[in-house]
Structure formats: C-alpha cells, structure tokens
Amino acid sequence: MESSVNLVKAFEEVEEIIVKNDYTTARDELIKLQQLHPAEMDQIGSLLKLCEVLSAAEFRLSGDSGGVDHYWVLQVPPSSSFCDIENHYKNTLEALHPLRTRNFAGAELALELVEKAFVVLSERERRAEFDSERSAARRESGYRTVSYDLMPGGGDSKKLVISEPLLDSNSLDGIPFQDYYNFENDRRPEKIEAGQIWAAHFKGNYSGRNSRYALVCLSSDEVVSVTWLEPIPVTASERRWCDAGLPVSCGSFALVMEMTCKVTWSTISSHKCAWVRGVVEDQFEIYPRKGEIWAIYSDWNVDEWAYYSLDTLKDCEFELVEILSDFSKYTGAECAYLAKVDGFKRVFERKTSGGSANTTPVTIHIRPGMFYMFSHKVPAYIFVGGEIDGVVEGMFELDQLALPDYMINGISTKKSSEFENVIKFSCTTIIPTGLSFFEPHWSANDFCRGQIWAVSCGKDLMPRQYTRLDDVVSESEVRVTFLEPLPVGDTEIGWRKENLPITCGVFKARGTSVKIGLSQFSYLVRFQQRRGEFYKIWPLKGEIWAVYKDWNGKWKHRDHDASQCQVVQVLSDSTEGDAGVIKIARLEEVKGCLTFFQRKQCYGFDLTGVVSKAEMLSFSHRIPAFRVPGIGRHGVPESAWHLEPNALPSK
Structure with missing residues (x-):
C-alpha cells in the first residue's frame, strides 16, 4: 500500500516538472521510477514518450521558418521510408493515448505535434518542401546543444555512464545514444607493451601513407617508439593501390626499419591487433577474424580505385559487416551486413531480409583476392541483453573513433541491394596470397x-x-x-x-x-x-x-x-x-x-x-x-x- 502511495506521489511530482517545461529532469525521474517499479512499465513509458516529443519540439529550425523539426518529433532519421514513418507515428499515438484520456498536462500538445509531423512527412510534396527548409536551416546555423541523459549516473557497472548530450550540431540526422562501453579503457597507455602491434585509427594522422599498423618498440606515458608495417602487394592491382598511397588493412606486412619513429600514444591508439607470423621472420599477417566488425568500402573496385588519391578516398562511404568466419586465404570469408538500430547513434545489429519478421541476415562472401576492400577493423562491444532498454543480445556498440562521421551523425541513403552486388566486382586474380602454412587447417x-x-x-x-x-x-x-x-x-x-x-x-x-x-x-x-x-x-x-x-x-x-x-x-x-x-x-x-x-x-x-x-x-x-x-x-x-x-x- 505504501509503495502505491509513493508511486502516485512520484507521478504527481513528475507532472509538476512537466508543467514547468523541464522535460530533461522529468525524463531522468521517470527512468529512476522505471528501475524501481518495472511493473508500471506501460504508464511510465507513456510519460517518457511525452517528454521525448515535447523536448524535441523545443528545438526550432533557424531562419525564417523557425518551425519544429518533424523528424525529431517522430524520432526518425530523414532517410526513413514512409513505412518507417507510419510505424513510428502509430507507436507514438498508442503510447500517448492513455495520457489524453486522463487530460494529462501536455498530452494534447504532444498529440498535435505528432499529428502535424505525420501530415508533413507522409505527403511527398510537403516532405520535399520541409526537407529543403530544414537543409537551409542547418547550413545557416545548426542546432543548439542540450544535455539529455539516457539513464541516471552512478550504480554498478551494468548501468550506463552519461558522457555526452542528447542532440547537438554533430548529430542532426541520427537518433542519439550515449556511451555504454568505454573504449578508451582498452587503449590506455598502461595497456601498451613492447612487441605488440597496434592499429592507427582511420581518422588519425600517422606516418607511412599505406600504414595502418605499428609494432611497438618502446613506450612511456606519452611517447611511444614504433616501427611502421608496410603492406606487401602481390598482384599488379595491389601494387598500383599501394603506389597511390591508399591504406591497406589486410594481408601480409613487413617491418620497415627506416620507418621507426616516436609518436604520441593518441596517434595509434585504436586497438591492439591479432596477427600471425608470415613465411619469414620479419613478416606479419593480419586478416579479419570471426566475431570482429570491419568497415568495407562501398562500390569498391581495386583496379579503378588504384588511380584514386588519398583525398578522394576520404569522401567514400562504407558498409559495416560482422565477420562470420575467419578470413581464409583459401576460401575468403562470410560476412553479415550491419544496420543501425533505431533510436541509437552507435548501436548496430545484423541487417535482415524480408522485413522485421524475417531473421535471415543479409550476407556477402568476400573472396580471397578481394581483401583490399576491407578498410579497417571497428572495435565493438557485443551486448548480452538487459544493459539498456531497447538493446537485445547480439547487438553491437561500435567505437566512435572507428566510424565515419556520417554514420554517427546520420544514416547513409544507400540501399542494401546496391551493396549485395559487391560480390560481382572483378579482381585481377582470386588466387589467395601471403600464405604462411600450406597444410590447410579447416574449420x-x-x-x-x-x-x-x-x-x-x-x-x-x-x-x-x-x-x-x-x-x-x-x-x-x-x-x-x-x-x-x-x-x-x-x-x-x-x-x-x-x-x-x-x-x-x-x-x-x-x-x-x-x-x-x-x-x-x-x-x-x-x-x-x-x-x-x-x-x-x-x-x-x-x-x-x-x-x-x-x-x-x-x-x-x-x-x-x-x-x-x-x-x-x-x-x-x-x-x-x-x-x-x-x-x-x-x-x-x-x-x-x-x-x-x-x-x-x-x-x-x-x-x-x-x-x-x-x-x-x-x-x-x-x-x-x-x-x-x-x-x-x-x-x-x-x-x-x-x-x-x-x-x-x-x-
């Protein structure tokens, strides 16, 4: 009885906060109630949805229109299809309906915002006109920053650590997500040891035009002495790729003693690499392994891209894949495409075919001679389920340093069908290269x-x-x-x-x-x-x-x-x-x-x-x-x- 009285009182306090238009604080209090009273999930969920809609409406487009961002109101990215928009609209109405029947403060306004957003985004001409206004507003000044925590701080290691704002000028096209796993812990200076091979993060500036990897020679708190690894091309196409200065992340690599230098730890602090010894002592082989997440180049073609410059490559797009089998120099590797999870910035899951009811993953077979299409490994944390609402077992949180900006800030407009054709790309040869042990160890x-x-x-x-x-x-x-x-x-x-x-x-x-x-x-x-x-x-x-x-x-x-x-x-x-x-x-x-x-x-x-x-x-x-x-x-x-x-x- 006492618990029920406390819950009613807590709801009354939240309502008072909402009346004061302090939706961020109200949401924090609701999340606490959600943890203490899981049986009241539906009622608390309705209030959470109300806070999300009303807080989204506070952010106005700059310029003459000064209107509400309808994508934020419905919590969908601008690349969403009509079906996605309609589903979010119906789910939002369903969540808000109980509050309307109770004449809850702000419920009518929230429903009005949702209805207007759906009307604009569900009609082609109106949506096109709004997209034009929105793009102009973004170019003019962007959006302001606000603190909007997913979960309250503190607690044990299973609870989320607040680390960044809900929405800011760098996340206009994506639904936000705060860090759960701290990738910085994996690359603290005390983690480094001589003899390890580390990868430079793909956004960083590092020595050696083709080099992704460095062998640690000696380390201190700030400065690390390393020898960079240089890729060893085999085919004519691979040699042209390397001559163009394009980076290489897979294959055989050799130590280049003249490329020994001192670097700051932040230069190469992406992740520690797994490798095997090559045919000779000073060679190393690095290939994708089962369970890892890698970025692959979209529309990759080794022959055409060998004539590109490094600056051209900066504007290319990527697909993310989960490696389903260790990359074999005999057979290549099976990979599953990943897609961003709605409502999060850096949480991904396997892309499936045939709609949400079908769990068949969209896969690609990358042949042995195609390993130059791997751009870089993406450090990932795999969820076991239960860590965060909306996240289930098998989803991944990915390291922001290893993701291109457009993946964090928005969602690529490319369709999956375009990437499924990647297996048809031509190669100079599909003969595997760089083999160190010739007796196959099949799995x-x-x-x-x-x-x-x-x-x-x-x-x-x-x-x-x-x-x-x-x-x-x-x-x-x-x-x-x-x-x-x-x-x-x-x-x-x-x-x-x-x-x-x-x-x-x-x-x-x-x-x-x-x-x-x-x-x-x-x-x-x-x-x-x-x-x-x-x-x-x-x-x-x-x-x-x-x-x-x-x-x-x-x-x-x-x-x-x-x-x-x-x-x-x-x-x-x-x-x-x-x-x-x-x-x-x-x-x-x-x-x-x-x-x-x-x-x-x-x-x-x-x-x-x-x-x-x-x-x-x-x-x-x-x-x-x-x-x-x-x-x-x-x-x-x-x-x-x-x-x-x-x-x-x-x-």
Whole structure:
C-alpha cells in the first residue's frame, strides 16, 4: 500500500516538472521510477514518450521558418521510408493515448505535434518542401546543444555512464545514444607493451601513407617508439593501390626499419591487433577474424580505385559487416551486413531480409583476392541483453573513433541491394596470397552447402576426387556426395573402364551422402553448374596443375604412373581464344627450394604450349599454389609460386 502511495506521489511530482517545461529532469525521474517499479512499465513509458516529443519540439529550425523539426518529433532519421514513418507515428499515438484520456498536462500538445509531423512527412510534396527548409536551416546555423541523459549516473557497472548530450550540431540526422562501453579503457597507455602491434585509427594522422599498423618498440606515458608495417602487394592491382598511397588493412606486412619513429600514444591508439607470423621472420599477417566488425568500402573496385588519391578516398562511404568466419586465404570469408538500430547513434545489429519478421541476415562472401576492400577493423562491444532498454543480445556498440562521421551523425541513403552486388566486382586474380602454412587447417566455418571440394584419394593421396558439400555435421565432420565423371568420346570412356582418374570434364553428383573428416579436403573447386546436378570442371586461368609426362590416351591401368608429372601454369582457359584449347607454361623448381616453382625458360623465353580438348585427360590434378609476398629478399624470385607440398607428385 505504501509503495502505491509513493508511486502516485512520484507521478504527481513528475507532472509538476512537466508543467514547468523541464522535460530533461522529468525524463531522468521517470527512468529512476522505471528501475524501481518495472511493473508500471506501460504508464511510465507513456510519460517518457511525452517528454521525448515535447523536448524535441523545443528545438526550432533557424531562419525564417523557425518551425519544429518533424523528424525529431517522430524520432526518425530523414532517410526513413514512409513505412518507417507510419510505424513510428502509430507507436507514438498508442503510447500517448492513455495520457489524453486522463487530460494529462501536455498530452494534447504532444498529440498535435505528432499529428502535424505525420501530415508533413507522409505527403511527398510537403516532405520535399520541409526537407529543403530544414537543409537551409542547418547550413545557416545548426542546432543548439542540450544535455539529455539516457539513464541516471552512478550504480554498478551494468548501468550506463552519461558522457555526452542528447542532440547537438554533430548529430542532426541520427537518433542519439550515449556511451555504454568505454573504449578508451582498452587503449590506455598502461595497456601498451613492447612487441605488440597496434592499429592507427582511420581518422588519425600517422606516418607511412599505406600504414595502418605499428609494432611497438618502446613506450612511456606519452611517447611511444614504433616501427611502421608496410603492406606487401602481390598482384599488379595491389601494387598500383599501394603506389597511390591508399591504406591497406589486410594481408601480409613487413617491418620497415627506416620507418621507426616516436609518436604520441593518441596517434595509434585504436586497438591492439591479432596477427600471425608470415613465411619469414620479419613478416606479419593480419586478416579479419570471426566475431570482429570491419568497415568495407562501398562500390569498391581495386583496379579503378588504384588511380584514386588519398583525398578522394576520404569522401567514400562504407558498409559495416560482422565477420562470420575467419578470413581464409583459401576460401575468403562470410560476412553479415550491419544496420543501425533505431533510436541509437552507435548501436548496430545484423541487417535482415524480408522485413522485421524475417531473421535471415543479409550476407556477402568476400573472396580471397578481394581483401583490399576491407578498410579497417571497428572495435565493438557485443551486448548480452538487459544493459539498456531497447538493446537485445547480439547487438553491437561500435567505437566512435572507428566510424565515419556520417554514420554517427546520420544514416547513409544507400540501399542494401546496391551493396549485395559487391560480390560481382572483378579482381585481377582470386588466387589467395601471403600464405604462411600450406597444410590447410579447416574449420566448420569454411564449409557451406552446395560447395564443390577436391579431396585426397588413391595410394598417393592426390586431390583427384570431387565432392559436393551437403551439410556440416560437426566441428570435425561434414556430409558430402561424391561426383562421378560423365565420359564423352572413346578415349574418356576407355579411361573410365580402366578406372583411371578423370579430373576435367562434366561431373554428376551420385550415390548416398556420406560423412568424411575435414582433414581429407584439399581445396575449394571453381566450377560451372549445369542443369540439375551436373558440374563442369576445367583448368582455369591462373591455376597450377600437374600434367602427366608422355601421356597417351590409350593407357591402361597398369601404365598409369601418377608420380611422373610435370607442373604447369594455366595461361588461358577454354573460354578464351581458340575454343577448347588451353594455353600452359612449364614450371620448374627454384633451386634449393623444394616447394617453390617458377617459369621454366629456354634462351630467355618461357616454355609454353597448348592442350587441346582431346588431351584434357593429361591433366592429373590441380595443385593449390600461392604467391608469397616479400620472398625476393630471401633469394626466391617474387614471381615464384609456393606449391602445396601434399599435392606435389613424389617425383
């Protein structure tokens, strides 16, 4: 009984504060009541909505109009669709209706403001006219700053720490949010140690035009001695990108001793990086990892952007993605797009397709050769749920220093469909680069339904058998259906009868789906799918293959010697040039390096040749191969390929 009396008294006190037009104080008191009386959530929520609407109406546009900002009244960003505006309008009416029936102070005014805002924003011509007035007012003088706390200060660590105003001239287009997680704690000077690699925040000014990362040599309270890391480009497009001075955040990096200098801690204090050692001692590999948040360039194209300047890049837009699987130099990575959560400035969640009722995330597969589209990692705090009203488990608060201003101050007008086309962007090559360990350590995250993989088979365990991935069973097993070749012509039919391996041609998924371990998988196959369960697999440009020596289409099983092979690079596939003819170049082992191969030459000329369609059976199997950046300083030609040892014929 006493509790009810106290609650009624508290409501009366709040009403008196509202009558005095002190909506900020009233809102603070209501939040306290919300914590003490969660059962009265509906009534308190109505009063909170009233305070939000009336306080928003206090901020007038400058200039001749001096009118109310209708977007603020409805608490929607200017980029909102009509459906979003209508939903916010209906929800606001529903929240305010109980106060109207009680003749609560300010209820009629709030409803009038909401109705007028909806009328203006729901009609195309009126909205366009208002947008023009609003833009002119913003250019003239902006808005004034006001303190508007989300939650009262104090309390335990689960409670929000007030740190900034509700609305100011830097947050005109976004609904505000105050910090919950303090990212500054993660980059305090006492956190730094020699031997760590730290990333410079992408807005900062730092030494080294391409450099995002610095190795800490020695630190003090204010000044840190660092050596900057320089990216190691491999393809021609990557080299042009680096020559243009554009920053690189993924790939292989080398220490550049002449880039050792002293910097202030704030210069590089974005976040500490996770890395692995490269092929050689002074190389480091940095790639996105599962669970991290990264910014990717919108409308990215490595070839076109390589001719841009650093100043041009400052105006580009980004998309934010959550990394769903560790970036693999074999398969790339799966990522989920993020979208800003309504009502917050720096809280994001996975973007979903098909409306709010559908929980299917909008995803993108970033191929191995596309990692230059990653702009930078964004430090993030993942909510467990319950920390703040409106925030649920799985949402992220993102570090403001790692977000472009337009993401904090407003919402990009680009639509998700524009970004879904990013997987179609062209690359000079999709061959992974910078590999340090050639025995693949697959995880379940590297596999998804419908992929075609090569698996090791036979006495020599070469990757000559293809499988279609049907399902991921566990962290160590997947379910697959084996592909069988469909021979065409007498030669292929004869090979099939002799049970000789066929690795080129048309294949079909047949038989029962079976479980196999991840250790049997060699590489992800690129293929063309035909109608039904038919798959066309041919050597493709840029791939490395083993070709039988002295091949003869009339071989019998007893004549087949898988170890008698030579290594070639495919220069053109069957879709280029003469129909059905594949151009190849002979490779030879780099002297003293068992797994490094380079072009074989005679009198300064590459040894090249062609393989006709009738000779496709001469291809034994594909050998996973990768360019190793920076290897030239160790006496190995930069043009050399590092071949997967387990796929090399024994002789």
